[in-house]
Amino acid sequence: MKGMTVIVKKTTQLIAGIVFLYGIYIILHGHLTPGGGFAGGVILAGSFILLILAFGSDFMHLLKEEKGSTIYENLAILAFLLLALTGLLAGGKIFFANWLPHGTPGELVSAGFLPLYNIFVGIEVAASILTIFLALVIFKEEILK
Amino acid sequence: MELAISVIVGFMILGALYAIHARDILSAVIAGGIVGYSLVICFLLLKAPDLAIVQIVVETITLIIMVAVVLDSSRVEAYGKFDSRAWVTAGTAVLILLIFFWFLRLASAHLAPFGENTMRMADAYVNGAVDRTGSVNLVTGVIFDFRGYDTLGEATVLVTAVLGVLTILRLRGKKV
Incomplete structure (x- = not known):
C-alpha cells in the first residue's frame, strides 16, 4: 500500500514513539493506575497501525509482519496459560493462584503475578489487533492485484 | 450527574438513529462514532477510567478501519425492496421488543436504585x-x-x- 503526504509522515515520526511508550507505561503500571493489559495493548497496536498507514508498506513486508504478529499472539496467550498453570503446581494448588510474594501495595514491583499477567495480555491484545489490521490490508492488496 | 448522563445518552440515541437513516455510508460511520465517543464521556462521569481508556482507543481504531473500508468500496447503500417477508421480520422484531420491555419492567421493580x-x-x-x-x-x-x-x-x-x-x-x- 502507498504512504501518505510529507506532513502526515513527519507528524507520525514525532508521535508514534510517544504513543508506543505510553502503551508500555499503561501496561506496566496496570496494577497501580487505571489501564492494564487490554488498554495498553490496544494503544501499542495503534502506534503500529499509525506507522503502517502513514509510511505504507510493500506486499512481501506485510506478509512477514503478519506471520510475526501471529506467532507473538499465540506465544503470549500460551505464556498466560502457563503462568496460570503454575498456580496449580505450586502454592495453594489452585488454578490462577497468586503465590508470588505480594510486596508493599503501591510499588512498581508488587502484587505477585498481576504485572506478569498484564504484560502477556498486553502483548496478546496488541498482536491480535495488529494481525486483524494486517489481514485486512493484505486482503485489499491481493484483491487489487 | 444523572442529568448530564441523560443528555449524553440522548445524543447517543440521535447519532444511532441518524446512522440508520443516512443515505451516505461514510456519514453513517461518523454518526456511529458519536455513539462510541459519547460512551467514553459516560464512562468518565460514572468513574470508570479503565473502561474509558479502552473505549476511546478501540473506537478510534475501528473508526479508522471503517472509514478506510468505506472509502475503498462504495459510499452508496444498496436498498432492498420492502415486500411481505420484510413485514414478517419487522413484526417479529417489534413483538420480541415488546416482550423484552415487559420482562424488563417486571424485573426493574426488584432492582436496587441507580448507583447504589x-x-x-x-x-x-x-x-x-x-x-x-x-x-x-x-x-x-x-x-x-x-x-x-x-x-x-x-x-x-x-x-x-x-x-x-x-x-x-x-x-x-x-x-x-
Missing part, C-alpha cells in the same frame, strides 16, 4: 481486594485474580476472532 451498590460480593471485593491481591488498582485485582477465568476467556475470544478473520480473508491456497 448493595451486593454482598461487591462489598467483599471493594473492601478486601488490596489486602488479598496487593494491587492498588481494584479493577486489575478483580479481573486478574478473583475473576481470572473470565480474563482467560476474553483473551481466548480475541485469539478465536483473529483465527476467524484470517480464515475468511485468505485468498492464497483458495481456488477462486
